[in-house]
Amino acid sequence: MQFSVLFLMHSEKLFMRMADLMVSEGYKDAGYEYVNMDDCWLAPERDSSGRLQPDPVRFPNGMRALADYVSSFQCFITSDVGITLYVKNRPL
Numbered sequence: 001m002q003f004s005v006l007f008l009m010h011s012e013k014l015f016m017r018m019a020d021l022m023v024s025e026g027y028k029d030a031g032y033e034y035v036n037m038d039d040c041w042l043a044p045e046r047d048s049s050g051r052l053q054p055d056p057v058r059f060p061n062g063m064r065a066l067a068d069y070v071s072s073f074q075c076f077i078t079s080d081v082g083i084t085l086y087v088k089n090r091p092l
Helices: 012-024 062-069
Strands: 002-005 034-038 074-078
Touching: 012 034, 012 062, 062 074
Parallel strands: 002 034, 034 074
Antiparallel strands: none
C-alpha cells in the first residue's frame, strides 16, 4: 500500500510530518509502506553542473536528508521529463 500526496507546494516539513503521522496513526502497521513525492520539489534553476536540485527554501537539508528521515518507508521521488513543470510553467 502507498500514501501519495500531490500538493503544489511540497516541503521537507510536510513529508516529515506525513511520515510521523503514518507511524503514529497506525498506517505503517496497517501495511502502508511507500511515501511518494510526485514532482514540484525542484528549484527553479539547475545547479552549476546542470543537474536538477531541490528547492533550497522548501528542502533546506536536501533530498538525501529527507530520504534518510523517511527511511522506515520506501520513498519514491519523481520529476517531470518536459522542459517546464506543470506548476506555473516553472523551468526545469
